Amino acid sequence: MRAVVQRVSRASVEVDGHTVGEIGAGLVVLVGVGANDADGVPAAFAEKIIHLRIFSDEDGKMNRSLKDTGGAMLAVSQFTLYGDARGGRRPSFVAAAPAEKGKAMYGEFVRAVESLGVHVETGIFQAHMNVELVNDGPVTILLDSDKLF
DSSP states (O other): OEEEEEEEEEEEEEETTEEEEEESSEEEEEEEOBTTOOTTHHHHHHHHHHTOOOEEOTTSSEEEOHHHHTOEEEEEEOGGGGOBOTTSSSOBOTTBOOHHHHHHHHHHHHHHHHHTTOOEEEOOTTSOOEEEEEEEEEEEEEEETTOOO
């Protein structure tokens, strides 16, 4: 799995002109599922993300997690995180999971976040979405379950 994690003061996702997910302070997580992702990866990823210490403590140091702050998460599926443009100008998406697997693992990720006590809003899998956010910091972290970066 891959994720772009952004600390936000607010965020929303819209499909066909309707808001389908919206949060205040918390994290926007763009989630991509890889073709070779194994069972257990979504739960481990959820655990890692909600415990990332990227929120400020009383001394202004990034020392608190989403779980510590009580913030929410907006999780949006994004297979394009597996786009590979090293060979040319048109990205290849062969490393992305097929839609059925992607949807299942994205759903597992969302359920894992919820089971850890974090309120999570979502977009709609495979829909064209407009995501609006106010990045707080800005703070943006890139994660890869295979630890490629």
